[in-house]
Amino acid sequence: MSWGNETNATPAEETNGDSWGAGDAADTTENTDGAAEGGEGETETAAPEPPKPVLSKEEYSQNAKNKGWTETTAFDYEQFNKTGGDNSDWAGAGKKYEWKDEYGDVAPEVPELELLLFGGEFQMKKGKHYENLEIKVTIEGAKQVEPIESFDDAGLHPVLLDNVKRCGYAEPTPIQKYAIPAALTGTDIVAVSQTGSGKTAAYMIPVLSRLMGKAKKLCAPKPNYADPSYNPKFSMVRAEPLVIIVVPTRELAMQIFDEARRLCYRSMLRPCVAYGGLPMGITCEELGKGCDILIATPGRLCHLMEKPELLTMSRVKYTIIDEADEMLDQDWSEELQKIMAGGDSNEDADHIYMMFSATFPKGAREMARQYMAPDYYRIRVGRSGQAHKNIRQEIIQVDRDMKREAVYDLIMAAEPARTLIFCNSKPAVDLLDDFLYNRGLPTTSIHADRGQREREDALRSFRTGRCPILIATSVSARGWDVAGVAHVINYDLPSNMYGGIQEYVHRIGRTARIGHQGLATSFYTDRDEDLAQDLVNILVECECEVPDFLSHLKPEGAEINFDDDTDDEAEAEEDGAAAEEGAAAPAAWGAEASAEEGADAGGFAADAGGFAADDGFKAEGAAAVSVGGW
Numbered sequence: 101m102s103w104g105n106e107t108n109a110t111p112a113e114e115t116n117g118d119s120w121g122a123g124d125a126a127d128t129t130e131n132t133d134g135a136a137e138g139g140e141g142e143t144e145t146a147a148p149e150p151p152k153p154v155l156s157k158e159e160y161s162q163n164a165k166n167k168g169w170t171e172t173t174a175f176d177y178e179q180f181n182k183t184g185g186d187n188s189d190w191a192g193a194g195k196k197y198e199w200k201d202e203y204g205d206v207a208p209e210v211p212e213l214e215l216l217l218f219g220g221e222f223q224m225k226k227g228k229h230y231e232n233l234e235i236k237v238t239i240e241g242a243k244q245v246e247p248i249e250s251f252d253d254a255g256l257h258p259v260l261l262d263n264v265k266r267c268g269y270a271e272p273t274p275i276q277k278y279a280i281p282a283a284l285t286g287t288d289i290v291a292v293s294q295t296g297s298g299k300t301a302a303y304m305i306p307v308l309s310r311l312m313g314k315a316k317k318l319c320a321p322k323p324n325y326a327d328p329s330y331n332p333k334f335s336m337v338r339a340e341p342l343v344i345i346v347v348p349t350r351e352l353a354m355q356i357f358d359e360a361r362r363l364c365y366r367s368m369l370r371p372c373v374a375y376g377g378l379p380m381g382i383t384c385e386e387l388g389k390g391c392d393i394l395i396a397t398p399g400r401l402c403h404l405m406e407k408p409e410l411l412t413m414s415r416v417k418y419t420i421i422d423e424a425d426e427m428l429d430q431d432w433s434e435e436l437q438k439i440m441a442g443g444d445s446n447e448d449a450d451h452i453y454m455m456f457s458a459t460f461p462k463g464a465r466e467m468a469r470q471y472m473a474p475d476y477y478r479i480r481v482g483r484s485g486q487a488h489k490n491i492r493q494e495i496i497q498v499d500r501d502m503k504r505e506a507v508y509d510l511i512m513a514a515e516p517a518r519t520l521i522f523c524n525s526k527p528a529v530d531l532l533d534d535f536l537y538n539r540g541l542p543t544t545s546i547h548a549d550r551g552q553r554e555r556e557d558a559l560r561s562f563r564t565g566r567c568p569i570l571i572a573t574s575v576s577a578r579g580w581d582v583a584g585v586a587h588v589i590n591y592d593l594p595s596n597m598y599g600g601i602q603e604y605v606h607r608i609g610r611t612a613r614i615g616h617q618g619l620a621t622s623f624y625t626d627r628d629e630d631l632a633q634d635l636v637n638i639l640v641e642c643e644c645e646v647p648d649f650l651s652h653l654k655p656e657g658a659e660i661n662f663d664d665d666t667d668d669e670a671e672a673e674e675d676g677a678a679a680e681e682g683a684a685a686p687a688a689w690g691a692e693a694s695a696e697e698g699a700d701a702g703g704f705a706a707d708a709g710g711f712a713a714d715d716g717f718k719a720e721g722a723a724a725v726s727v728g729g730w
């Protein structure tokens with residue numbers, strides 16, 4: 101049936117296999133804005149749809165209001181972009197716990213800060229559908245790791261454990277069950293786990309816990325803010341971080357900084373964030389107050405590394421690369437090499453490297469081989485690049501020139517809820533934002549050409565619900581964790597030029613996080629054929645309905661051939677050759693797991709993993725363990 105004609109059907113009521121304005125595939129409907137009546141098989145009797153009435157701006161606004169959408173908000177861009185003003189607006193200057201020298205072993209609580217960090221009305225709470233995620237965890241490394249079943253049993257520092265509880269984390273997610281004990285052993289780690297599975301806490305909890313135990317010894321001196329003569333301009337210290345966390349986008353940097361602020365509460369560890377667009381004055385002031393944990397985008401970090409009076413890397417004990425796949429995709433490899441190797445970096449054996457990602461392409465594997473100790477842990481949750489079943493995926497066929505109307509109808513047909521719309525280009529984001537805004541819908545938008553204040557305000561408006569419809573390019577949205585995103589719409593599908601199926605998985609992963617359910621609707625046009633097979637594979641794997649127009653691509657039998665970079669067998673062979681040649685080459689990644697998965701799931705036989713087998717290593721420590729729902 102034809103989706104676009106069914107303007108009053110909620111997405112939840114939609115059936116799959118639809119098309120919108122697709123010429124002769126158009127469906128019969130009774131009215132232009134009436135309820136859906138069409139069904140499969142009716143396409144042959146389709147009658148031309150009467151043109152829609154053109155409404156005035158006021159009428160469109162009234163319709164949106166009647167539907168329950170909030171008022172639109174006009175943004176004052178001049179205000180955002182003015183220089184000076186109150187620095188506390190910047191996410192990068194967010195309040196954190198400030199340790200004072202007079203504190204003994206137990207630092208006092210600060211109720212206002214506590215409310216700000218943990219009491220957020222918009223903070224993510226775990227959803228009810230953990231049981232839908234039957235996730236297999238594979239871990240390989242030098243020694244067997246016993247997964248933790250609860251945070252209480254993990255041997256965490258008491259202040260950290262207290263903060264974990266304040267965050268509302270009742271039990272560890274699968275990646276956390278394995279990554280936390282592995283990281284507590286002080287070994288390098290590569291971990292691959294699905295979107296929204298709690299990777300940030302998986303590395304931050306063990307790292308901070310280890311450091312908290314030795315904070316008094318390790319932390320760099322900080323200025324005494326309590327001293328009445330303290331002046332941030334003249335009492336600056338040089339930042340000497342113990343942890344560097346590198347992330348590909350500014351928004352992700354802010355988000356991880358927020359998690360660090362929570363987990364460092366009541367500790368000596370002081371987190372700071374540095375990203376492009378944040379005025380250097382603020383960055384310098386914050387670093388100058390002392391920095392133990394530095395979260396940064398690669399460009400800004402490299403810039404700071406060239407300013408030894410501001411920052412030294414000589415005491416870094418942990419370098420963590422988050423969303424490693426994206427950083428290599430976005431051509432940050434030169435910066436990453438510099439960060440991993442360069443500067444005045446601590447080259448001692450106690451410098452630990454970690455990489456976390458939802459996929460693990462060749463570039464990341466090479467980097468792991470180059471910088472990590474040969475016995476690093478490799479943890480994988482499910483198939484690399486896998487989506488999960490809490491996301492209901494729908495694909496709708498739409499004529500390219502009907503997309504705007506289609507997205508408007510889709511939004512008006514749904515119950516008002518936080519909705520994230522992806523376009524492939526910045527002009528497309530701007531145009532769609534204008535179009536929907538002029539139809540009375542509370543939209544805002546974000547992309548790389550926007551000023552940093554605009555970006556921060558757009559995201560804040562989306563989080564708080566002031567503007568519950570956010571239109572974005574995907575690069576800026578990588579890793580976003582916003583509570584209550586009910587619907588992700590791929591206005592443009594990410595064809596291979598725009599990141600392909602891996603990007604699709606990341607995008608739809610903005611909904612249905614941490615045990616919630618969500619809907620992902622994608623507009624499919626004649627330009628998306630290169631993505632079709634991968635899309636069908638994901639739909640089948642996640643038990644979502646394959647639309648009629650793609651049904652010829654359904655894999656025959658139970659086996660799905662996931663032909664992605666991460667699981668490329670040729671590369672696995674290449675890696676194998678490298679492993680044979682060089683003693684430092686790491687051991688197998690997933691070779692054992694793939695055999696097992698092929699056997700028990702019948703699904704991932706092509707999943708040869710990345711690294712070549714090294715029999716000795718596997719015999720010693722490889723463990724493949726199934727973890728139930730979480």
Ligand SMILES: Nc1ncnc2c1ncn2[C@@H]1O[C@H](COP(=O)(O)OP(=O)(O)OP(=O)(O)O)[C@@H](O)[C@H]1O
Binds near residue numbers: 298299300457
């Ligand atoms: N053990 C836990 N219990 C409940 N909620 C948790 C737990 N661990 C993390 N969370 C929450 O789950 C959400 C998703 O976590 P996070 O952003 O780290 O996921 P991710 O795996 O990095 O996702 P992506 O790959 O999309 O970036 C966050 O809001 C986080 O606060």
